[in-house]
Amino acid sequence: GAVxxxxxxxxxxxxxxxxxxxxxxxxxQATTMFWxxxxxxxxxxxxxxxxxxxxxxxxxxxxxxxxxxxHASLTLSTLTVTSAHxxxxxxxxxxxxxxxxxxxxxxxFGPGTRLTVL
Amino acid sequence: xxxxxxxxxxxxxxxGEDVSMNCTSSSIFNTWLWYKQDPGEGPVLLIALYKxxxxxxxxxxxxxxxxxxxxxFLNISASIPSDVGIYxxxxxxxxxxxxxxxxxxxxxxxP
Numbered sequence: 739g740a741v742x743x744x745x746x747x748x749x750x751x752x753x754x755x756x757x758x759x760x761x762x763x764x765x766x767q768a769t770t771m772f773w774x775x776x777x778x779x780x781x782x783x784x785x786x787x788x789x790x791x792x793x794x795x796x797x798x799x800x801x802x803x804x805x806x807x808x809h810a811s812l813t814l815s816t817l818t819v820t821s822a823h824x825x826x827x828x829x830x831x832x833x834x835x836x837x838x839x840x841x842x843x844x845x846x847f848g849p850g851t852r853l854t855v856l
Numbered sequence: 857x858x859x860x861x862x863x864x865x866x867x868x869x870x871x872g873e874d875v876s877m878n879c880t881s882s883s884i885f886n887t888w889l890w891y892k893q894d895p896g897e898g899p900v901l902l903i904a905l906y907k908x909x910x911x912x913x914x915x916x917x918x919x920x921x922x923x924x925x926x927x928x929f930l931n932i933s934a935s936i937p938s939d940v941g942i943y944x945x946x947x948x949x950x951x952x953x954x955x956x957x958x959x960x961x962x963x964x965x966x967p
């Protein structure tokens with residue numbers, strides 16, 4: 739159980755275009771999902787908390803108009819990188835809490851999406 | 857904000873050796889999670905710890921929640937080549953239920 743998928747696994751796009759990344763909880767319902775960004779050889783940086791049916795909560799320094807998050811159902815959250823630029827190139831990873839896990843605090847991560855902006 | 861100091865930053869060991877890594881914090885953490893990340897993949901949860909003093913095993917992995925609630929360690933016994941990867945500690949502290957990550961320990965196992 740507690741499987742999280744992401745699509746696509748990698749994407750290459752031209753500067754100025756928008757890219758959508760999907761995060762799905764496959765075998766459980768997730769009212770809360772999280773989006774992280776990871777640069778090479780660095781740790782995970784939380785970008786935003788995605789709440790089903792309400793607006794996402796963004797971390798300080800993360801542009802909400804740049805990184806649009808939609809959590810329209812209990813199994814799907816999407817991250818759209820708008821007007822992407824080369825500095826947006828990174829590894830984006832989502833996670834979700836499994837409601838039936840012990841104390842509901844364990845976060846399970848998707849396999850990540852490698853974004854390269856040319 | 858809360859910070860986790862993870863050490864060592866990297867380790868090079870021979871197959872069959874035991875490995876130990878740890879995380880410390882200046883503030884109390886209520887939950888410790890240990891993850892492993894392979895290149896190009898998302899982190900995979902290895903062990904979750906919820907009580908001070910708790911010692912939990914998962915196969916060759918053993919992790920403990922420090923009594924002071926400010927530290928945790930992860931041990932890997934009899935390492936094998938597939939143990940290679942980056943190990944992250946993570947935790948929840950105080951009333952902030954955002955997961956804080958350590959900077960990771962890069963483990964290399966020489967066959």
